[in-house]
């Protein structure tokens with residue numbers, strides 16, 4: 001999917017919501033455990049109930065890899081279901097990969113070619129040659145970790161090296177890489193106060209912003225400092241939506257939570273279009 005297509009969908013649905021499909025078998029309704037593939041059954045119900053409210057889904061691959069081959073099969077079924085039934089929805093493999101060049105090429109093939117996600121999250125720590133293989137795929141996107149939502153972000157990312165914070169160097173240096181137009185960046189919603197500075201460096205890029213809901217990030221703050229002329233934001237919530245209920249009404253409860261966020265986003269989009 002191109003960035004333009006994503007922007008069109010955001011405007012059409014009045015939503016820049018990304019729903020995180022982080023499925024934990026201990027947290028899903030018990031009746032689903034009788035299904036042949038409980039993870040896919042859960043995801044399908046969540047997708048069927050929420051697809052009109054969001055523009056992206058983000059399965060975090062850890063939640064699938066944890067269940068071995070069965071988990072990988074559930075991930076494959078989920079992405080196939082999305083690509084077949086909702087081709088205009090942006091898909092993110094949250095895999096946080098990155099390695100020496102030839103290995104990164106294989107990671108990129110796994111997520112962008114074989115599973116056919118629109119994008120994959122990548123760690124920048126190993127540098128240019130570890131990220132560039134992901135950037136060669138046409139109309140696919142590499143979402144680079146810039147300033148993450150967790151407390152550990154202050155261990156390295158905000159440290160000053162050669163007179164500048166490390167996360168700012170990630171943003172500046174990655175902009176110079178080949179096919180950098182295919183880059184998006186992760187900035188945690190819990191770090192909204194950094195967004196004004198971040199927008200100085202990457203005014204045009206899309207940001208994936210996790211951390212609203214369970215981690216306490218504030219949607220309005222993120223919009224105030226993070227929105228650009230093309231909206232430029234995908235705000236993710238995982239647990240806050242998908243585990244709204246552990247009963248048979250889990251999908252309806254998820255839709256209610258998703259709609260709450262979508263409505264707040266519609267207000268932000270209205271204000272933005274008038275300003």
Ligand SMILES: O=C(O)c1cc(=O)[nH]c(=O)n1[C@@H]1O[C@H](COP(=O)(O)O)[C@@H](O)[C@H]1O
Nearest residue numbers: 060121148149186188210214215237238239
């Ligand atoms: O790359 C991510 O998506 C990510 C980056 C980050 O800085 N913080 C963060 O929470 N995430 C992911 O976003 C999701 C957040 O989930 P909830 O806290 O349940 O909404 C999880 O899949 C995290 O792995």
